[in-house]
Amino acid sequence: MDFQWTKKDLLDLYDLSRDEILHILNTAEEFKKVSQRNVKKVPALRGRTVVNLFVEPSTRTRVSFELAEQRLSADIINMNADVSSFRKGETLLDTLKNIQALQADIVVMRHQATGAPNFLARELNMGVVNAGDGAHSHPTQALLDIFTIREKKGRIEGLNVVIVGDILHSRVARSNVWGLLKLGANVTFAGPATLVPREFEKIGVRVCHNLKDALAEADVVNLLRIQLERQQRGYFPSLGEYSRFFGIHPETLRYIKRDALIMHPGPINRGVEIDSAVADGPQSVILEQVTNGLAVRMAVLFLVAGCLK
Amino acid sequence: MKKNNSWILKGGRIIDPANHIDRIGDLWIRDGRIVEPDSFDPALAETVNLHGLVVAPGLIDMHVHLRQPGNTDAETIRTGTMAAAAGGFTSIVAMPNTSPCADNAATIQYIKEFAAREGVVKVLPSGALSVGRKGEEMSPVGSLKAAGVVALTDDGSCIQNNELMRHVVEYAGNFGLPVLEHCEDKFLAGDGVMHEGYWSVLLGMKAMPAAAEEVIVARDIILSRLASWKIHIQHVSSAQSVKMIRAAQADGVRISAEATPHHIALTDVEIKKFDTNYKMNPPLRSEEDRMAVIEGLQDGTIAVIATDHAPHTQTAKLVEFDHAPFGIIGLETAVPVALTELYHKNYLSLSQVISKFTVGPASILGIDAGTLSVGAAADVTIIDPDCEYIVDVNDFYSKSRNTPFNGYAAKGRTMATFVDGVCIFSLLKESEPEDEESK
Ligand SMILES: [Zn+2]
Numbered sequence: 001m002d003f004q005w006t007k008k009d010l011l012d013l014y015d016l017s018r019d020e021i022l023h024i025l026n027t028a029e030e031f032k033k034v035s036q037r038n039v040k041k042v043p044a045l046r047g048r049t050v051v052n053l054f055v056e057p058s059t060r061t062r063v064s065f066e067l068a069e070q071r072l073s074a075d076i077i078n079m080n081a082d083v084s085s086f087r088k089g090e091t092l093l094d095t096l097k098n099i100q101a102l103q104a105d106i107v108v109m110r111h112q113a114t115g116a117p118n119f120l121a122r123e124l125n126m127g128v129v130n131a132g133d134g135a136h137s138h139p140t141q142a143l144l145d146i147f148t149i150r151e152k153k154g155r156i157e158g159l160n161v162v163i164v165g166d167i168l169h170s171r172v173a174r175s176n177v178w179g180l181l182k183l184g185a186n187v188t189f190a191g192p193a194t195l196v197p198r199e200f201e202k203i204g205v206r207v208c209h210n211l212k213d214a215l216a217e218a219d220v221v222n223l224l225r226i227q228l229e230r231q232q233r234g235y236f237p238s239l240g241e242y243s244r245f246f247g248i249h250p251e252t253l254r255y256i257k258r259d260a261l262i263m264h265p266g267p268i269n270r271g272v273e274i275d276s277a278v279a280d281g282p283q284s285v286i287l288e289q290v291t292n293g294l295a296v297r298m299a300v301l302f303l304v305a306g307c308l309k
Numbered sequence: 310m311k312k313n314n315s316w317i318l319k320g321g322r323i324i325d326p327a328n329h330i331d332r333i334g335d336l337w338i339r340d341g342r343i344v345e346p347d348s349f350d351p352a353l354a355e356t357v358n359l360h361g362l363v364v365a366p367g368l369i370d371m372h373v374h375l376r377q378p379g380n381t382d383a384e385t386i387r388t389g390t391m392a393a394a395a396g397g398f399t400s401i402v403a404m405p406n407t408s409p410c411a412d413n414a415a416t417i418q419y420i421k422e423f424a425a426r427e428g429v430v431k432v433l434p435s436g437a438l439s440v441g442r443k444g445e446e447m448s449p450v451g452s453l454k455a456a457g458v459v460a461l462t463d464d465g466s467c468i469q470n471n472e473l474m475r476h477v478v479e480y481a482g483n484f485g486l487p488v489l490e491h492c493e494d495k496f497l498a499g500d501g502v503m504h505e506g507y508w509s510v511l512l513g514m515k516a517m518p519a520a521a522e523e524v525i526v527a528r529d530i531i532l533s534r535l536a537s538w539k540i541h542i543q544h545v546s547s548a549q550s551v552k553m554i555r556a557a558q559a560d561g562v563r564i565s566a567e568a569t570p571h572h573i574a575l576t577d578v579e580i581k582k583f584d585t586n587y588k589m590n591p592p593l594r595s596e597e598d599r600m601a602v603i604e605g606l607q608d609g610t611i612a613v614i615a616t617d618h619a620p621h622t623q624t625a626k627l628v629e630f631d632h633a634p635f636g637i638i639g640l641e642t643a644v645p646v647a648l649t650e651l652y653h654k655n656y657l658s659l660s661q662v663i664s665k666f667t668v669g670p671a672s673i674l675g676i677d678a679g680t681l682s683v684g685a686a687a688d689v690t691i692i693d694p695d696c697e698y699i700v701d702v703n704d705f706y707s708k709s710r711n712t713p714f715n716g717y718a719a720k721g722r723t724m725a726t727f728v729d730g731v732c733i734f735s736l737l738k739e740s741e742p743e744d745e746e747s748k
Contacts, residue, residue: 091628113629114514115583123627134631135513174513199510 005303009121009128012137013178021179024299025147031302032295035071044302045074049104053079054131055092055111060266061131061141064290065108068297077104092116093123100126105308106301109133127304135169140300141265142175144293146183148285149220151292152261157184160217162208164190164246165224165273166235168197172224172265177205190214191246194235211246215256222263223248223273243272250277261285314341314687314730317351321359321691325366326664327671327680336364338687341730345683357737359691362724363659366679367399367688368666370640371489372464372543372567372615375401375432378419379408384620384708386420389640390429392618392707394734396640397666397723399688400431400678405442406465412437412448414456421457429733430726431688433676435460438477438488444468447477454484459674462489464543465590467525469495475532482538487673489541492525492550493590502631504577504592512581515631519547519598522591526550530557530564539563541673544617546572546591548601555610565673567613568602570639570646575599575713585626585633586713589619603656612669614662616643620709638707642714648694648721659694687730691737696722 003023013021034042050069054062057080069076077099096107106127109117114134121128132138150156161180167173167189180187181204188206189196201207208214215221226242236242248262262274262284270276279286318336325331337346339354370393376384384392386403393401403420405411411420417434424432436453440446442463450461461481467490468474481488501517503509509516526542530553533540545551545566557564571589576596579587587593605611619636626633647665651657657665671679678688700717702710725735 091624093627111629113631114512116629116631118583119585119629134515137513168510169513171513174511197510199507202507203511 006307008304008307009117010139010300010304011118011121011128011130013139013142013175013182014137016182018182021143021146021182024143024296024303025150027299027303028143028147028292028295031298032292035295041071041073043073045069045072045305048106048305049075049077050301051077051079051099051104051107053096053107053109055109055116056132058110058132061110064293065131065297068294068301071294072298072301074301093120096120096124096126100124106304125309127308129300129304132171135171135174137175138171139175140293140297141172142179143300144289144296145176145222145263145265146179147292147296148263148289149261152285153219156180159185159219160188161185161220161222162188162190162214162218163222163224164211164214164248166195166226166230167191167200167224168195169230170224176222177203188214188218192236192242195230211252212255215252218256218260220261220263221248221256222265224265225267225269226273239272247273247275248278249275253278253281253283263289266290315339315354316727316730316732317354317356318364318689318691319356319358321362321364323364323681324660324663325681326660327366327668328682330681331660336681336689338689338727338730341687343681343683343685343687361693363663363692363694364681365663365690365692366667366681367726367728368397368644368690369400369670369679370398370616370618370643370666371402371460371613371670371674372569373401373403373618373640374406374620374636375403376620377407377423378416383622383625385427386423386432387427387429388706388708389618389620390424390427390432392638392640392705393430394726394728395706395723396642397644397690397692397726398430398640399690399726399728400433400676402433402435402459402674404464405435405437405462410437410441411435412440412442412453414449414452417453417456417458430728433459433674435462435489437461438463438481439468439473442466444470444473447473447480450477450480450484450486454486458486459676460487460489462491462543464489464491467491467493467495471528471532474528475536478532478536478538478540482536485675487539487541487675489543490525490529491543492522492529494521494524497521497524502588502592503580504594506577506595508577508580514580517592519549519594522547523549523553526553530554530562533557533564534562539565539673542566543615544569544572544591545602545605545611546594546598548598551601551605551610555605555608558610565613566605566611567615567670568606568611569615569617570643570650571637571713572599572602573606573614574646574650579713583630584713585628585630586637586711588630588633588635589617589637590635603651606651606665607656612665613673614643614647614665615670616640620707621711623710626711636711638705638709638712641705641707642700642712642717644692644723645700645719645721646714646717648692649719652694653720687727689727690723691725692721693724694721696720696724698722
């Protein structure tokens with residue numbers, strides 16, 4: 001493979017070329033093989049220090065990154081900085097410049113503020129890996145989704161991928177869409193009009209406010225978590241009504257393709273966007289997504305580390 | 310050797326929109342006032358050759374945040390007025406959102422005294438419309454007028470209570486003070502940090518719709534009519550706002566408007582850089598909005614270009630986009646940006662551009678400035694409309710550096726500024742012995 005990875009940061013799939021995305025996926029395939037061996041640890045990041053800075057709390061993504069770092073033999077610093085610790089006069093940039101001064105190599109960051117990793121990547125020499133920023137971007141989630149689809153379907157090009165739910169507030173949808181479009185999939189965003197803006201049509205996404213129409217030709221159905229908060233802000237009348245018109249139930253499976261994949265970035269709201277029978281059913285690949293997340297994050301950290309001095 | 314406040318400005322293109330003058334000629338200044346040419350012995354003045362340059366009335370910026378008192382880390386009256394001078398402005402209206410708020414005569418007095426001592430250009434204070442700019446009770450309008458304010462505004466905030474707004478406008482009219490309005494419906498704007506549209510949807514950024522501005526523009530048109538007094542819409546940024554203002558003016562409502570250089574030059578596509586030097590309120594909007602603002606300037610709906618110069622320290626701005634304060638500096642880039650974007654792109658004539666900085670604001674404020682009439686104070690700005698240069702923040706006199714125009718390729722530049730006949734800023738070469746050169 002003559003492709004050379006050159007980026008010290010992973011911020012968003014918007015910034016990546018088709019070749020770069022494929023390179024990450026191929027690298028992740030190699031790491032997945034490592035995970036299936038008896039000895040699961042490799043020395044790829046030995047001597048490197050990775051800081052996990054979760055300004056917005058997260059359990060699943062943090063655990064996945066931490067395990068990926070351990071498997072790569074990195075030294076790990078976990079910082080559970082909540083926003084309040086930045087109110088003591090020190091800015092986020094101050095904090096990270098201090099960490100950088102301690103010769104840390106990579107920061108893995110989750111933050112509520114859209115664009116925070118892009119801003120830091122510009123100001124720091126350290127590598128920045130975005131573990132989710134605001135409603136903007138969650139590149140490793142999108143990569144593991146695409147990895148899972150490719151593994152199951154053998155391709156991305158020409159597939160009909162439908163993402164259902166709160167697109168407006170979803171960093172998962174915003175990252176998936178760039179990766180999927182660059183690899184040639186047909187993307188549909190579905191859900192109530194208040195949560196699925198028509199503006200996405202301008203980048204080539206099909207926007208659909210009726211679930212049945214959206215799912216008719218779907219090869220992949222990716223469901224997003226619905227938060228109670230959206231009901232409180234008046235985006236829809238109730239979770240019950242959301243579930244009735246936009247949730248996936250056993251009956252829904254009757255009008256979608258038998259081999260369509262059911263995906264969810266988790267954590268799932270059983271009985272809201274997805275019924276248990278579907279989440280745990282034969283078409284669901286939800287747990288495989290979690291497994292693949294580890295391989296994808298190992299690949300990303302490995303590639304980013306390779307571009308640091 | 311300078312004979313301080315007497316000059317003969319020779320051979321420039323004199324553009325004085327208030328007097329419909331645009332001709333090559335000489336401007337004579339004696340003891341800080343503009344006088345008839347040939348009215349005194351030339352030996353008493355310094356002569357400067359301005360061939361190829363424009364001689365304009367001293368520019369007026371009716372929307373400036375000087376930050377003093379309160380936030381002198383970002384700007385002071387001293388540095389802010391130096392930036393004004395370098396930008397070609399001879400009079401600036403200071404916004405009242407200082408700390409303490411300029412909602413009382415003592416603070417106005419402080420600003421005036423400090424400006425008299427430290428200021429390089431003329432500082433015209435404005436007072437708050439409501440106490441503490443909280444939108445709850447009317448400020449002491451009469452006392453503010455007596456203390457010397459030229460206008461009233463809650464800029465940065467917006468009175469949400471329509472009844473209070475009605476009464477403030479009526480009462481301001483009573484004292485002859487124009488009301489300058491920052492139009493923003495708090496609920497529609499919410500916690501938005503950029504314009505709601507294609508780019509906010511793509512970026513997943515919290516957004517404020519143009520409707521947040523438009524709802525208040527509509528309200529103000531209605532209340533201006535009801536109160537029979539003038540309301541000036543600050544930093545108009547949306548196409549619908551321009552349309553409503555145009556229709557209201559045609560209908561005889563006393564509503565006027567200003568636009569900023571950044572809303573003329575930039576759109577919300579810039580936000581994808583996540584650079585907080587593009588974060589201001591109202592936000593950069595769509596290309597359609599930008600073009601509507603330019604059309605408003607062309608047909609006169611918008612009579613003023615004002616900077617909304619809003620200094621912030623590097624510390625305050627070098628943070629996550631969501632957390633950064635709104636606002637950018639503008640005094641030192643207004644002329645180059647306006648000339649590059651409006652004059653050189655053939656939207657406005659040179660005289661029209663100058664009118665937006667002179668007679669436009671002067672007539673809305675009702676102040677005696679913005680002309681080159683004989684007898685007027687010799688506030689004069691010399692502009693090279695064709696000077697090409699790259700904007701460099703390191704050259705700025707402002708204490709702050711928060712501009713999106715660093716590195717901007719400009720065509721048009723302020724070359725010198727005179728206040729009351731005194732040259733306070735100059736990029737002109739030291740006058741060479743004239744006879745040898747020109748003969
Ligand atoms: Zn304002």
